Amino acid sequence: xxxxFKELLKEEMRCExxxxxxxxxxxxxxxxxxxxxxxxxxxxxxxxxxxxxxxIIGPSGCGKxxxxxxxxxxxxxxxxxxxxGKVWLDGFNIYDSTTDCVDVRRQVGMxxxxxxxxxxxxADNIYYGCEVNGMKVEKxxxxxxxxxxxALWDEVKDRLDENALSLSGGQxxxxxxxxxxATEPEVILMDEPCxxxxxxxxxxxxxxxxxxxxxxxxxxxxxxxxxxxxxxDYTAYMYLGELIEFGDTTQIFENPQENSTEKYITGRxx
Amino acid sequence: MNIRKLISLxxxxxxxxxxxxxxxxxxxxxxxxYWMFFVALTLISASYYLSGIYHHMTEKDMNxxxxxxxxxxxxxxxxxxxxxxxxxxxRQWEINARIPNFFFYSLSxxxxxxxxxxxxxxxxxxxxxxxxxxxxxxxxYITMIFxxxxxxxxxxxxxxxxxxxxxWEFLTEDxxxxxxxxxxxxxxxxxxxLILVTAVIVLPLGVGTAIYLAEYARKGLAVRVIRTAVxxxxxxxxxVHGLFxxxxxxxxxxxxxxxxxxxxxxxxxxxxxIVIRSAEEALNAVxxxxxxxxxxxxxxxxxxxxxxxxxxxxxxxxxxxxxxxxRAAGETAPIxxxxxYFSGAGTPSSLLRPIQALPYHLLSLYRLIGYRDVDLQxxxxxxxxxxxVLGVNVSAIIIREKYRQRF
Numbered sequence: 001x002x003x004x005f006k007e008l009l010k011e012e013m014r015c016e017x018x019x020x021x022x023x024x025x026x027x028x029x030x031x032x033x034x035x036x037x038x039x040x041x042x043x044x045x046x047x048x049x050x051x052x053x054x055x056i057i058g059p060s061g062c063g064k065x066x067x068x069x070x071x072x073x074x075x076x077x078x079x080x081x082x083x084x085g086k087v088w089l090d091g092f093n094i095y096d097s098t099t100d101c102v103d104v105r106r107q108v109g110m111x112x113x114x115x116x117x118x119x120x121x122x123a124d125n126i127y128y129g130c131e132v133n134g135m136k137v138e139k140x141x142x143x144x145x146x147x148x149x150x151a152l153w154d155e156v157k158d159r160l161d162e163n164a165l166s167l168s169g170g171q172x173x174x175x176x177x178x179x180x181x182a183t184e185p186e187v188i189l190m191d192e193p194c195x196x197x198x199x200x201x202x203x204x205x206x207x208x209x210x211x212x213x214x215x216x217x218x219x220x221x222x223x224x225x226x227x228x229x230x231x232x233d234y235t236a237y238m239y240l241g242e243l244i245e246f247g248d249t250t251q252i253f254e255n256p257q258e259n260s261t262e263k264y265i266t267g268r269x270x
Numbered sequence: 271m272n273i274r275k276l277i278s279l280x281x282x283x284x285x286x287x288x289x290x291x292x293x294x295x296x297x298x299x300x301x302x303x304y305w306m307f308f309v310a311l312t313l314i315s316a317s318y319y320l321s322g323i324y325h326h327m328t329e330k331d332m333n334x335x336x337x338x339x340x341x342x343x344x345x346x347x348x349x350x351x352x353x354x355x356x357x358x359x360x361r362q363w364e365i366n367a368r369i370p371n372f373f374f375y376s377l378s379x380x381x382x383x384x385x386x387x388x389x390x391x392x393x394x395x396x397x398x399x400x401x402x403x404x405x406x407x408x409x410x411y412i413t414m415i416f417x418x419x420x421x422x423x424x425x426x427x428x429x430x431x432x433x434x435x436x437x438w439e440f441l442t443e444d445x446x447x448x449x450x451x452x453x454x455x456x457x458x459x460x461x462x463x464l465i466l467v468t469a470v471i472v473l474p475l476g477v478g479t480a481i482y483l484a485e486y487a488r489k490g491l492a493v494r495v496i497r498t499a500v501x502x503x504x505x506x507x508x509x510v511h512g513l514f515x516x517x518x519x520x521x522x523x524x525x526x527x528x529x530x531x532x533x534x535x536x537x538x539x540x541x542x543x544i545v546i547r548s549a550e551e552a553l554n555a556v557x558x559x560x561x562x563x564x565x566x567x568x569x570x571x572x573x574x575x576x577x578x579x580x581x582x583x584x585x586x587x588x589x590x591x592x593x594x595x596x597r598a599a600g601e602t603a604p605i606x607x608x609x610x611y612f613s614g615a616g617t618p619s620s621l622l623r624p625i626q627a628l629p630y631h632l633l634s635l636y637r638l639i640g641y642r643d644v645d646l647q648x649x650x651x652x653x654x655x656x657x658x659v660l661g662v663n664v665s666a667i668i669i670r671e672k673y674r675q676r677f
Contacts, residue, residue, distance in 0.1 A: 074566060079488045106568030116559035119582055132569035132577070183568055
């Protein structure tokens, strides 16, 4: 009987696995999401390719931010949210009952719309992720690596102990990216990372995103179609919670298959 | 400066003098004779008339001036009707030529002065909109002054009467013969001990509840019930707290023995709502962005609260707690039945022994006035209590200013 009980426990802990095709880092499979009774995401299917940049575009309120927050379970913090469907990350379903969502968020980093550094020193900001995840790493090394990766090192190397809030908006946003890199994530989600920044800071962040592609899989939500065309390899167009079209960025912008996509891209609505 | 401005200034000056006179008469119970009121009214209206401002006034301004006179007349009638029976009696009228009714006349003069000085703003600014605006500022300023007056009167009174009683002996000696001689040393120590023990009890309870309400609880019925309960607790009269403390802590927990701990527990219940509210406000002031950022880095909720939310809200929490303790330090009713003896308790030696405290000592001194010569001691005790409560509040302000964090 004891054996049977152990068997049952094992069964409980066994999580579903799925072999993803080569080159695909994340796969969204018939994903639905509700805020209370309103459905915000309607059975979305999407593949995110490894070491590529995927942009999600669409008019306001189409669910693109909600979708990207669904990729690292940030929606769990809102109590009225219900989800259905699967999101595979390297063969594991992040919505499986055995998955720890805190663990998911370490592997899938996120950068937000408004720069939101902690009111700590610059170095502490970056080390925070390592600290809370109990990573055994040398603080100075991590700080230097992340700041170099986010092209901020030269600007702040002499004032690592200063409060991060003393940086400019663009620097703060790059610090937020550097902070996300510290936990050694595999995927980085960016929710309109440039919408609060001026053109020069935006250009710097875009260069940075291009750099990051070599090591990470990047998903970026943007309101700015030129930006999507400039930085991304793949583009997804969403409208009213549905994924209307997904494909190569050049194909989406030059030869959209759907009528609605074409209308949005040519600026006839949205 | 044109002539109209000069005239407006003149009206403003006269009105202000009338207002100050009225206030002074009110404050010192000076006998204002009714003809003084008429003199003021005549002076102001004559100023208006002579100034020729009438010719430039719009209908609205004229209405203002008329309203002023109507109001004055209504006040006058009220004043007279108060003494109507005596006034109607001619024999009485002879005797009461000087009507000893300082209240109505001084109040009328006060209102008359304030209102007519307010009216002088529009001509001063050449009847432009700016004048109406400055007049409104002036009225708000007057309101502010009137809220400050009681504060300064109380402060001045207590310092003036009590400062003489504060001597080294008063601060360091035992209470002898119910406070008639000796000092209030045990009461000072008792009050400080009460504050300290209350802080130790209330801080973990209040902050814990606030963290639960602000961070963990789902917005729903349960949270609303808790909030309402906290509000009701805050609105409960302190004497009820005291009686509850006696019925529960003293009689049930401590076997009928009044003690420091029972008093501190009662005061903790009294301060709990203040601490919970201020802590919750401080926690809610931390931007949600920071919580999201922390969670997105793989921190758990508790790690987020510990490292990101609590540090910047700590000054706010401490300020609220200290303000609550300041309130507790001055309370009499909650400790009356639970912690204090009116004499003979000595310096606080144990959590389970009764103590003496300043507010209660003040009450017992007040009861002695008329039987024993304790006036000076009572005022000095009041001053001392005021200094302690003020000191607590000032330390709260210092904490807030020093560690305030901006996002």
